Amino acid sequence: MADRRAGPPWRIAIVGAESTGKSTLAAALAERLAADTGWRATWVPEVLREWCERAGRTPRIDEQAAIAQAQAERIEAAAGSHDIVVCDTTPLMTAVYHAHVFGDHSLHAMAAAWQRRCQLTLLTALDLPWQADGLQRDGPHVREPVDAAIRGLLIESGLPFVVVRGTGPARLEHALDAVTPMLARVPHPRAGLFTRLAEREAAQPAWGWVCDSCDSPDCEHAAWLQRRRAR
Numbered sequence: 606m607a608d609r610r611a612g613p614p615w616r617i618a619i620v621g622a623e624s625t626g627k628s629t630l631a632a633a634l635a636e637r638l639a640a641d642t643g644w645r646a647t648w649v650p651e652v653l654r655e656w657c658e659r660a661g662r663t664p665r666i667d668e669q670a671a672i673a674q675a676q677a678e679r680i681e682a683a684a685g686s687h688d689i690v691v692c693d694t695t696p697l698m699t700a701v702y703h704a705h706v707f708g709d710h711s712l713h714a715m716a717a718a719w720q721r722r723c724q725l726t727l728l729t730a731l732d733l734p735w736q737a738d739g740l741q742r743d744g745p746h747v748r749e750p751v752d753a754a755i756r757g758l759l760i761e762s763g764l765p766f767v768v769v770r771g772t773g774p775a776r777l778e779h780a781l782d783a784v785t786p787m788l789a790r791v792p793h794p795r796a797g798l799f800t801r802l803a804e805r806e807a808a809q810p811a812w813g814w815v816c817d818s819c820d821s822p823d824c825e826h827a828a829w830l831q832r833r834r835a836r
Contacts, residue, residue, distance in 0.1 A: 613644065613687075613688035613689065614684040614685075614687060614688055614689070614690060615688065615689050615690070615724045615725070615787065615788070616680060616684060616690050616692060616722055616723040616724055616725075617634070617689065617690070617691045617692065617723065617724065617725045617726075617727065617784060618692045618694075618695045618697070618720065618723040618725070618726045618727065619631050619634075619691065619692060619693055619694065619727045619729060619769075620694060620695060620697055620698050620726060620727070620728055620729070620755055620759075620766075621728055621729030621730070621752070621755065622729075622731060622747070622748040622749075622751040622752045622755070623735070623747065623748060623751070624733065624734075624735045624736050624745075624748070625729035625730065625731060625733055625748070626729055626733050626776060627651070627693050627694060627729050628650065628651065628654075628693050630727075630729065630769065630776060630777065630780060631648040631649075631650075631691045631692070631693040632648050632691075632693075633777050634648070634691050634777060634780050634781070634784070635647055635648035635689070635691040637777060637781065638689050638691070638781075638784065638788075639689075642689075642788060644687075644688035644689050644788075645686070645687045645688045645689070646687060646688065646689035646690075646691065647683050647687045647689070647690060647691070648690070648691040648692070648693060649676075649679050649680050649683050649690060649691070649692050649693060650693050651676070651693045651694045651698075652672055652675045652676040652679060652694075653672055653676075653694070653698075653699065656672055656675075666703070666707045666709065669699055669702075669703045669707075669712065670712060670715075672699055673696035673699035673700065673712060673715070673716065674696070676692075676694065676695060676696055676699065677695070677696050677719055680692050680695065689788075692723070695716070695719065695720055695723065696712070696715065696716040696719045696720070697716040697717065697719070697720045697755070697758065697759075698755075699712060699716065700712035700713050700715070700716035700717075700758070701716075701751060701754045701755050701758060702751070704754065705747070705750065705751055705754060713758060713762075716758070717758065717762035717764065720759075720762070720764050721764065724787055725767070725783065725784060725787055726759065726764060726765070726766040726767070727766065727767055727768075727769045727780055727783060727784075728752075728755060728756070728759070728766045728767070728768050728769065729768075729769050729776075730768050730769060730770040731748050731749065731752055732770050732771070732772070733772065735748065767783040769783065
């Protein structure tokens with residue numbers, strides 16, 4: 606089961622295929638949470654990007670585990686001095702790409718076990734245009750298989766997630782809708798974010814359908830399983 610601790614530090618993981626706005630969202634979400642809640646919030650950048658820029662190449666198969674470990678260590682270091690840590694990827698993304706590129710699933714168990722330390726996992730949707738950006742990006746053709754692999758690993762590991770969609774400010778607002786219920790369980794220094802959530806929930810109609818384009822974890826997971834069984 607995922608770590609459901611009632612108080613900080615909270616780890617909010619952002620995972621997703623390449624060029625789906627993870628870094629932009631992580632930075633904006635940490636800034637907004639700090640401003641709206643009064644909690645000490647920060648974000649941890651992707652280690653792989655720094656590694657590729659420094660080495661001038663992508664990692665070999667034998668270097669992947671160390672990158673996953675470095676990502677985890679940076680997140681834990683940030684959690685030692687902050688209330689909220691927004692993670693621009695986690696070891697789970699290293700495991701998914703390790704399997705995608707090398708056909709090796711040996712990092713899956715470790716990555717899933719670490720992911721349980723996160724109180725919330727946000728999966729960025731494929732609704733943004735692909736853009737070239739550094740050595741670690743392969744091309745738009747890999748986004749759908751990687752997205753499917755992420756969903757598969759999360760679901761098979763029993764790890765809930767929320768899909769974040771939208772362009773521009775709407776993407777951040779969607780992420781805030783997912784994060785706010787978790788933070789609302791404990792006393793907080795400021796009330797702006799929670800007042801906003803209450804107003805939004807009061808305006809929403811009740812619903813109970815299953816589709817493949819909403820942000821309900823149960824709905825997303827049911828739709829994914831239906832597609833998989835139909836193959």
